[in-house]
Amino acid sequence: MEPFKNISSIITPLDKVNVDTDQIVPKQFLKLVQKSGFGKFLFFNWRYDEAENKKSDFVLNDSKYDGSKILVSGDNFGCGSSREHAVWALKDYGFSVIIAPSFADIFFSNCFKNGLLPISLDEKTVDILQKETDPISIDLEKQTIKTSTQEIHFDIDSHMRKILLEGLDDIAQTFQYEDKITEFEKNSKIPSVL
């Protein structure tokens, strides 16, 4: 995984609560067997009508947000299905940061495995950011968001921050504890299936 770099970008406001992963990537695109290329399916049913023409009233189709790396949305973002395709699609489309008052657990966990930074802020601050039209800067190491008028601190688990900053391979990390896993298995009372 690529290490997370500080970014500066305008935000894309997606003013909706409970954005579920079925909306982020509709099921008809889950049949692919690779991780790449999901960006074109992001919010597909909101972006395109039945004839696959762009819907003019959807924010991603507004050219002023082209190139934005920061999505700002409502409460409980990423709820529903565990599909990691949702994170692959957001990342492939070009987003590096999602800001919302809260995230669904599985989606939140999936973000860190793919270099996508989910930032949880109080609702009032999210509302302010939704309206921000100038670029904002995000510094993960310092845990700050700088807007044209203020600097906002955000909280993040130190372990998760390290994973993003160093682009760590989770599995290689875990293999350092191979002895402990083996020892656990020797003492386990749950029998194998077969």
Add this chain to the structure above:
Amino acid sequence: MGKTLFDKIWESHVVVEKPNNPSLIYIDRHLVHEVTSPQAFDGLRMNNRKVRRPDLTLATMDHNVPTNDRSLPILDQTSAIQIKTLEKNCKDFGITLFDINSPNQGIVHVIGPQLGITLPGSTIVCGDSHTSTHGAFGALALGIGTSDVEHVLASQTMWLEKPKPFEIRVEGKRKNPHAVTAKDIVLSIIKKIGTGGGTGTVIEYRGEGIEDLSMEQRMTICNMSIEAGARAGLIAPDEKTFDYLRGRKYTPKNYESLVEEWRERLKTDGDATFEKQFTLHIDDIAPQVSWGTNPEMTCDVTESVPSPDDFSKGDPNQKKGAEKALDYMDLKPGTPIEHIQIDRVFIGSCTNARLEDLIEASKIVKGQKISPNVRAMVVPGSQMVKKQAEEMGLDKIFIDANFEWREAGCSMCLGMNPDILSPGERCASTSNRNFEGRQGTGGRTHLVSPVMAAAAAINGHFVDVRKLDLS
């Protein structure tokens, strides 16, 4: 201080614990399906890694398998490739697979318990959010993403921040347990605590209203924990749990000695405390029908579609959400739920496609015909369920009423296979999610119990099943 059931399972599975960090948790059972696994197996190949414990890993294909004649080739080429890919991955990595022609094939969360793979006190993961179903057996069962699927395949462990225990008590007795079902209990809970009400927690369902439920009904409850945002749902195992798992295909040989230990240990201590608490009294609850585009947007069958103001209780974001939902659902506030006409009925999914669900629904269907304006289908949760139902003659009851009787799979719960709604079609569905487009782009889903779905099929609109004779 006492411990919760969740604390006990958690502590017995911690491999590595560091302060202020996620813990490394051992996984006893890993269920794999075709949609969320191909990229994980690819990752293993790229890094020259193997599956650490193929003997704890089982696979089946459920999400995009066709539910019509299995002897025919799969027409959707991308689905066919995904299914072939799972076959190859299981062969290459030595994993037992219940393939499309296996008598054990079915929805992972239906076959796990049926085969005795799900065990009390164990940890279970699957790349599917409805893994929470297995919590009905007192297992800590977590839905995970594809990266964690790869992590568990490689290491049989995963890193997890410890969720907080949330107690939901279900008190009282339903007056008509055939009409007011486990589905109505769990929808009533979600309606009250909201789709994010369980975020960051593991719910333990307790109380008389839970103890009274059969194992299959308990699975319906735990299944929908994720719709309240919870990491998992749990129910302490009791004699019903132990009886259910006894003598199944993969039930461990030393089962009775395991049961003895489970009986002693797997319960929340009297003096344990929970971070959060909620109580639902069920004496007077009604059958539930969802009217919106998330499971929280649900009301009693006797009520009318609420106005955005009534639903949102002053929350502007919820109001906006409700307006958008009503627009998508093409419903007007004040419309009585019983007046809503439907086009389709789906009895299926990991929430409600077990034998009991089909038995209960068949009581309503027996000797009747579905409304001429409705197309209805029954998709058993597994081939084992299908076979048992056929041995009881349930297939004939449904077919005689003009239902379609299908092969097992996830089917129209998420419409990855050809079973989908057309744009604008309205469906009474026993599944778990009424999200926009979930059952087909532009399709409109109303979540209900199997008996409510069956009654809607016969009448062409929703009816309060408490009025019917269900004995």
